Amino acid sequence: MTDAKSTAFDWVTHNHPHWSAWNAHIWDLAETAWREYRSSQWYVEKLRAEGFTVEQGSGGMPTAFSATWSNGPGPTIMAYAEYDAVPGNCQIADTYRAPRKGLSRFAGGHTDPHSALGMGSLVGTLAAKAAMQQHGITGTLRFMGEPAEKVRGSKPIHAARGYYNGLDAIISFHPFYMMPYCNTARWDTHCGPYYAAIYEFLCETPETWLADAQGGPIPAAHTSARAPGANDAVVAMYTLSKMMRDHMLPHTGTWTLNETILASGQATADNLAAQMAMIMFAARCPDVAMLKNIYDVLDRNAAAAALASHCTVKRHWVSKSKPGLANHAMAEITYRNLWKAGAPSYGAEAVQAARAIQKELGLTPMDNPYADELSELIEPQEAERRIRQTIPAWQTHYTSDDYTDMTWFAPTVRFYIARPVLKAPPGFAYPDWVMNALGGIPASIDPTIMTAGKTIAGTILDLMTDRNALARAQEEFRARKTASADPAPWCDYEPPIDFPWPEYVETPRGRAWWIPATADDRALER
Incomplete structure (x- = not known):
């Protein structure tokens, strides 16, 4: 491992108490699509404090932003945050089912969770920045704020309005949400239109x-x-x-x-x-x-x-x-850094929380309650082989996410890091609140951010310093885009921000969800 990567990895580890608190804050805000006012403001203020120049409201979207930091000539590498939650998934960061205090159970909650997605990307970007400064590595970091991912909202608009122009590479991270996409990168089969x-x-x-x-x-x-x-x-x-x-x-x-x-x-x-x-x-x-x-x-x-x-x-x-473009070179670079970062691991506090959830649901608590796959790596080619077993041979794209619009502007990797899920006894399915809670309990979600942050930081540093690797990724990108008959962005509409999207509101009772809390909600609190 290079000295610069060691510096970046150490930055992620040593700053764990800070970014763990940052993530808990974004998770608790749980603002939903097109209405992520406080979440985006937090990112804007944090990035400005770190020396980034930030355009707030990028692309005509009030909760979007575009941030740039540069310390000299070199590649321009982009990562991004998402921070939208999902209505109807309000959950306390604890081991029982209840909405967050004072809110309706129909309020927003992080299901994927995008809170960890955004924080993993931010942590990796800031760690790379620290290593670049310490080791004299020049280049430019771009960090985008992407609202409303749940309706594939901001990225087609940013794409059409030129915010991805001039980039040399893009890094797209998501907490895993389906097998075999756990601790791996996409290979050929990317998300569809x-x-x-x-x-x-x-x-x-x-x-x-x-x-x-x-x-x-x-x-x-x-x-x-x-x-x-x-x-x-x-x-x-x-x-x-x-x-x-x-x-x-x-x-x-x-x-x-x-x-x-x-x-x-x-x-x-x-x-x-x-x-x-x-x-x-x-x-x-x-x-x-x-x-x-x-x-x-x-x-x-x-x-x-x-x-x-x-x-x-x-x-x-x-x-x-749009559908996504693959890039094998980017997948290989990123997976090598994931291998160096290591899969997430769960300590005694995380195990205790998982066992408490199992007990709450009437299950016998397990000695090793987390799914085995969470602590394993899977090579991108093997993940591709497994996914192809589940879909028709003619099908070129699978599942949905709007990182795909970025893939038409620069070589892009799409990689996944394990998020906490529990083993289940035969025939048992955990209720939705369990995964939502695990995404908010620091002991169980922080390992996801730790691994993602190190992987992103290492990938950025490789792209900044290994010009041959970056050139291979760019050559592959140009070939794939040239072979397409439809390379232009599809967005031909204004940002859909003026519709009655659900949101938090200020009332005489304080901040509340637009659907008021009821006695049924209060009965769930402990």
């Missing part, structure tokens, strides 16, 4: 056949049935799309279509037709043709629902995200 769009139904001129029902001045009086409205349109589109789902595409490959109802007008006016309602559909597909087929059907369903309910409909794009 994705569309998400909001269908907004407006009922500004409701149906008028009831106007003369009573001969009174109020067409929709309390004694008359209300006219169809925007809620009816959303329900019609929802049910029609569910019915048509099996006919949109044959059941080959791996694709999903999911929906979320964002808002409904006149929630407390039961005798008036709802004026506005929205539903978002998101599709993850192996290829672009499938995406276009799905959205052709959705557009027709929306038009039919609007016509039936006397509404108008508008489609608003949330995301158009």
Whole structure:
């Protein structure tokens, strides 16, 4: 190991108490897509304190940022943070199920967890910076703040607006979320394309056949049935799309279509037709043709629902995200540094927390409660072999994440570090709150950040100092991009920040989730 890498690895180890507290803070904020105000502000202030020049609100997105630090000529290497949580997953960082104090259980919580994703990337970047300064290694570090990953939000926009131009390499880290992607890097099969769009139904001129029902001045009086409205349109589109789902595409490959109802007008006016309602559909597909087929059907369903309910409909794009480009050279460089960093290991405190969770669920606590795979490494080629056993031979892309938009601008690695998961007795499945809690308990999540930080720092330093390795990665990138018929960004829309995304709000009671806490939430607290 070089002296510079030793310095970087030592920085990660010695600063553990600091970054552990930083991560716990971001995890506890648990702000959701497009509304990560405090989380992004924390990163901006920390990066500025570390000497980075920071553009806040990059790409027209209030919770995005673009940070740069340079100490002279050399490669420009980028890493990034995500920090969005998921509504409905509010969980205390403890060994029992309960929302964080004072919040609704429907508030946000880190499921992947993006808190550790962002912190691992920050720790690795700051460790590389410290080594560059101490050992006279010149170059430029870029660190991006990427909101709304759960709807593949910011990266297509940053890509289209030029924020990834001029980079020499990009490092993409994620806590592992499915086998065999645990302590490894992607090889050939990268994440696929994705569309998400909001269908907004407006009922500004409701149906008028009831106007003369009573001969009174109020067409929709309390004694008359209300006219169809925007809620009816959303329900019609929802049910029609569910019915048509099996006919949109044959059941080959791996694709999903999911929906979320964002808002409904006149929630407390039961005798008036709802004026506005929205539903978002998101599709993850192996290829672009499938995406276009799905959205052709959705557009027709929306038009039919609007016509039936006397509404108008508008489609608003949330995301158009490209499939990923592989880069073997980057995967090899990163995996070598993962091997040097070593897989995560779990100490006595982490084991105690895991055993307490098992006891809470009525299980016999295990001597070694964490999954064996968490402390093992798997070579990228072997992970690729295993994943290909689960998908059709023709399928080139698998699963979903918007790092893919970065892969079209510079050689990019996508690698995974183990996140804490528990062994399960035969036939038993842990409830969702368990993984959420383990992602917030420092003793169980810090090993993920430790390994990720060292891996990222070592990879940055290799790319800064080994120009031959970087040149191989760039040559491969150019060849793969040239072979593509569609190299340009897909984003042709404004940042979708003005929709009724769920968020935390300030109330006379203090900071709260937009859905208030109830007696049921309080009953879970201990």
